[in-house]
Amino acid sequence: MTDLLQVAVLTPGATTPGVFLGGRGWRRWVVLLATVLLVTVNVPAWAQDTAADETPAATGGAPAAAPADFATLVDSLVDAGYADKDHIAGEIVESGNPRARIVLQALLDGKLYADGNKQVYIVGDAPDDASELPVSDAVSGDAHAPVAADQLDRIGTNNGLRKGLKGLIAQLKLNDPDAGVRQRAVKEMLRDLDESTIAALRARRAHEDNARVLAKIDVGLALGDLESSDVATQLSAANSLYGELDDDVYNRLKPLADAGDGDPRVRAAASKAVKHIEFWREIYDGLQTLFFGLSLGSVLVLSAIGLAITFGVMGVINMAHGELMMLGAYTAYVMQLLMPNHLALSLLLSIPAAFVVSGLMGVAIERGVVRFLYGRPLETLLATFGLSLVLQQLVRSIFSPLNRSVATPEFMSGVWQLNDLFALTWNRLYIVVFALIVFAVLQLVLKRTSLGLKVRAVSMNRAMARAMGVRSQWVDAATFGLGSGIAGIAGVALSQLTNVGPNLGQSYIIDSFMVVVFGGVGNLWGTLISGMSLGVASKLLEPWAGAVMAKIFVLVFLILFIQRRPRGLFPQKGRAAEG
Amino acid sequence: MQRRNLIRTMAAAIAAPMLLASSLQAFAADDTIKVGVLHSLSGTMAISETTLKDTVLMMIDEQNKKGGVLGKKLEPVVVDPASNWPLFAEKATELLEKDKVAVVFGCWTSVSRKSVLPVFEKDNGLLFYPVQYEGEESSKNVFYTGAAPNQQAIPAVDYLMKDVGVKRWVLEGTDYVYPRTTNKILEAYLKAKGVAADDIMINYTPFGFSDWQSEVAKIKTFGSAGKKTAVVSTINGDANVPFYKELGNQKISAEDIPVVAFSVGEEELAGLDTKPLVGHLAAWNYFESVKSPANDAFIKQWHEFTKNPKRTTNDPMEATYIGFNLWVKAVEKAGTTDTTKVIATLPGLETPNLTGGVAKVLPNHHITKPVYIGEIRDDGQFDVVWQTKKEVPGDAWSDFLPGSKDLESDWVTLKCGNYNTKTKKCSGQNF
Missing domain, CATH: 1.10.3470 (ABC transporter involved in vitamin B12 uptake, BtuC)
Known part of the structure; x- marks a missing residue:
């Protein structure tokens, strides 16, 4: 049984799965890892022991080279491991390039490919068995002559990376001109709140004019305020969350309502909001069962x-x-x-x-x-x-x-979200x-x-x-x-x-x-x-x-x-x- | 008069081919070695088992091209137990007593294996069983080339716990012996690791279950309590398709609640629209996508044999490949196909597996296997995200069940499949 504990983490590079991380070059990675940790945006804990494969090209566009430009960053995605890709994605967001969102979305959707020369493309829609794929250049967005399918390798993602990407893309979408997109972006960010996302929400709130997006942002900020050490802030946050039905709200309020040592007023406000959610949960559970039955x-x-x-x-x-x-x-x-x-x-x-x-x-x-x-x-x-x-x-x-x-056609898949x-x-x-x-x-x-x-x-x-x-x-x-x-x-x-x-x-x-x-x-x-x-x-x-x-x-x-x-x-x- | 004639002709007509066949068999027995293939070719399990029959036939073909074994050609004897568990025992008797096969490759479900065990022990046959199973068994006449729970279920749970940070567990299974035993082991293991009973939910559904709405809704509710949740799925067979469809429909993505499955491989995914499943996990000892020269050659050979460049390979096929090669090695080493001698020769033998490692036969009739965790890609293949550093030895009796903790299986020194290390007694109850 003890052998089970001696596990190795694979090089997660999609192009070369199944290669072990050897001993060589580990120092380089320690340095890199340290930089990663400084700026990192929610790198999943497990991914931190992973590293890119050891081809020299992997370090060629090393994310450690601080103010890398957009093109270099995109190119460096090709050989990076999952943890590094997450970090590079963060830098792509910071680069402020207008194509950042398109490239990250393509990466998330599995539409980002590289050819033998490490040239990165976004692949358009094509039938599964097409021998040539329509592509456009990832960095410039210019259309490109179709490339043979067997020349292209997908730039892979895994669960941890996809989760990180969703959060990053939501931050980019926060400035989308469409209010609906902004609202969904805020909702996505609520699922994983930390200081940087709260800061981003606060920044957006200053010039947000749509009432519904504003309400969602306020929920996020209130959730952040619940962690505050100031009782008054906590209390007003708990009070303002009354009436929200979201799972994240419930999960954050519930410990406050149950805590024996907190301020009694905060506890009362929290438990009032929690009871309200529990009441509606019962009702909607019943409705849901009825629908399943029908x-x-x-x-x-x-x-x-x-x-x-x-x-x-x-x-x-x-x-x-x-x-x-x-x-x-x-x-x-x-x-x-x-x-x-x-x-x-x-x-x-x-x-x-x-x-x-x-x-x-x-x-x-x-x-x-x-x-x-x-x-x-x-x-x-x-x-x-x-x-x-x-x-x-x-x-x-x-x-x-x-x-x-x-296959299920588009209009029949997914859910009709009536409320939270x-x-x-x-x-x-x-x-x-x-x-x-x-x-x-x-x-x-x-x-x-x-x-x-x-x-x-x-x-x-x-x-x-x-x-x-x-x-x-x-x-x-x-x-x-x-x-x-x-x-x-x-x-x-x-x-x-x-x-x-x-x-x-x-x-x-x-x-x-x-x-x-x-x-x-x-x-x-x-x-x-x-x-x-x-x-x-x-x-x-x-x-x-x-x-x-x-x-x-x-x-x-x-x-x-x-x-x-x-x-x-x-x-x-x-x-x-x-x- | 006429009627009697008719009867006589009919009797002759029936007897002639039978006599011919038996004389042919007697004749054939001299210069060929018979290899039994006991896989369902019809009924519900045909989907999975037909592939394994083809794998054995391919291996026999290959071996005959190399000149056979001990200078004799191998002759496959294929029977069809038709997914009917009692029929498995009958067909096994037929193979061992009538056809006198030297070895049998076969069975998929645990219940079919349990059905043939007494036959193999009585006739001193030799069975290679190629599918991952629930353990708690070690027969003298069976070699288990699939994974025991400690070679699949436990490492998968370890991965989720340590690398993904899962705190809450749903054990979802089909209602029969393999999921029930596996979940019992997993529940004991999780509790030993300090997981509270509140954080474990166990559900069973019938075979072929198709209305997953409430089950999936229950998982969704269970998973929305703010702790990272994962589903460990021992759902078997057809029911997986509507299960994954419902997961996709209710928008449960792998990033939120990953599902790790023990019975879903490349073959099962071939019948599915995999786009909504991307990122869900499977734990196996082999994936088609693992790059190694042996695997590339095997896949190429399989495509040529089936004349279908899109046919996938899977884990039980690799187990069949390993079992076959081990048997050939043992026969060549023993210099005979006599089952007693071959069984005595097998422990300690090694053969390369398809992923670049080595499968070694252990005294408990299990083998060493690497464990891989893969994430489903949208083309129905797996991206390996984790693997054990070296091969894990198969454990017949789980260390996490109160009843089997003290049991040991060793057919080399102890000559016992069920040796109690506390009472120092061999119970003889091997299954």
Whole structure:
């Protein structure tokens, strides 16, 4: 075990990972390190033992050479270690060059590259497998002829460096003409306050004119004042922070509120603000759980609603339903391969495409297998289960057993930050809305179109419907196709949440049946309500019982419920119930 | 009459190839050495295990080009246990008793290994197991070329604690034996290092879990208490994809709450959009991105064998490579494929690993391995940010669990996989 303690820190230079720091040249680095420590802006502690690799070029643009100009600094990034890069970045900020922010942002985004001659470029957008990359000169910003991709080496970053860069860029953004950018910059700086950032905030405050940015700056300054030794300053800071909901505010006030030895007035003010935050935390936590539940519910509804049609309306137990969803997800994947540069558009187009692919497959299943088995549920179950295995293997043979990744378009990623405590993830929000739209459209189709009328007629009384001139065989195929197509659409939604792989369907088939049975067979509203309530129930249970137990509780509850009400929440009434 | 004829023809039709096959086998046994490959080629584990089957086949191919072993060609016998744990035992019996293979390379999940252990001990077989696992085991008939907890989990936690300054820990795992045992060891280790119980949160989720919203929100809340927080993830298989997606969606960046994973490697990342994951960590004993002549040659060979220049290599592949080379060395040194003699020869043998170091077989049937921590890059590869100065010897019984602290495994001098240093007794319970 003791060997574990004998660890070496690697040279973190991205161009030459895996080289040990040897003994040679360490003195040079001690000197350098000392200078670094003097001016350093939050170098993470662990990074301080790292050093650049030992090629002479590394010292060529040594950051120790005090008033280095912008170009030299940028060039020196090429061979520096992570800790030195952090330091160089700090100097780049101090150089005051107008391109400092662009270069640091490029470094943060991994767009800063160097060629064999240590010439530094900012690389523009290009497809992943492009052989030539569009570049511009990092120092001057001038456009440059494209450079072959294999000539360029990325200037690497690590977690510690990225964190430092974010803080530095926020300081630069503090003088941005756009108030929104300034506000976000201040927020970024609040996460890691120290004397230099507080000084920067104070400097900005003097000529800031936007009220919201000003308010944020005041929060930062008040947080700084909490550390003050003067009780009056502390007290007014604590009082002014009342009403703020930010985590950083909470974490700084909480120790003051709990401290036994502080000034009682400060303690009272702090604990008042802390209580206020705790109150709102409870409320927003509840809202968040509700949202999680609704979003899980909408996934359940999406995957179950196609089944509600085939199983509920037609009475066919279709075990291949999950695989129809999988086909939909793979359709989204293929659409993305076809149009790699239009992510959002490809996702939108894959909704109708998946409907058609899964729908046609559904019609084929109905015409080829299911129609011979009407009224024989066990055989239907076995045949469709076999089909599901065939479809899985088909996908394995075509797309390989490995999972495929469907990228999330820009507008669906990230969070909608409503306030400091409450945020909704965009992709979930879209899926909730999407599920509701699909439900509404399906209701319209069943209630307002001639197809819907015939579907309902056939499901209520087949013989009578046929006597009235409905071609029941055609209606069966269309209904099965509709249910399958909806499964395909659900697959597109799932591709945004989970693995696109041959096993995708299996993980949702049980849940889908659960929702349909709980809601009451043959009732779309029942499916909606049961899906949503099962979603909310499992999310309410999850924090309290854990994910594994929550699932078990829900299943046990369902078993008991079906014992009492075998026909589900909303049993069909009247004649349809007999069949 | 007709029916009887039919039956007879059918019997003949079935018997003929069987006879032919068995006579062929009898014939083949003379001038080839049979090598068993026991990896799932279908079912949920096929994703990972197929790669290892291909690795063994590639190594056999390579060895045969060099003239085989002891002047005999190697002949692979590939069976498919289909991710079905009891079937692993059946297929192992088939390999050992029917095909009489000299050695078996196989298993991925711990439960499949536990399922075949009694078979290997009964038939005195030889198994090389190439995957990182939870330890607490040392069988006479198994060589563990993957990492024990002290070669992966503990160093990773050490790195986070000392170099990143992590004070608060989330141990997030899939609900089965490997994460549960590993987390038990880690919890004991963290507490021994002075971490308060309040600063450790342990969560388990089912296999294939896909709705990570509340779990991730819980991690976010736990991590916003003002102390540096990290997630140690023993989440296995498919569930990783939605987990990392949700992390990205809820804007938990690696700078704020790094996630260090023990089951996510190059292969798993190949199915993921890695942009939101940049900076998250993984701890392994091998990364494809480690530069060494041996690794470059191995990657080139792999690309040529699979005819796919984009196929990634990963840690269990390296463990398979090491295991195979060790077995070849042992057979050549012993001059026979007899398992008892090969098992006795193996401890002490050394072979180069792919990262420029040496893998040495220890008396406890584990090997020495370097530990690497890598940060995920946006191209799905890892930047190594930390590594042990030299190889770490694998420890079969964890030093941090009350039950196994005093246990020692030594098949050379003590001839025991479970020797209690306090009571000076060998319990014989090796797993």
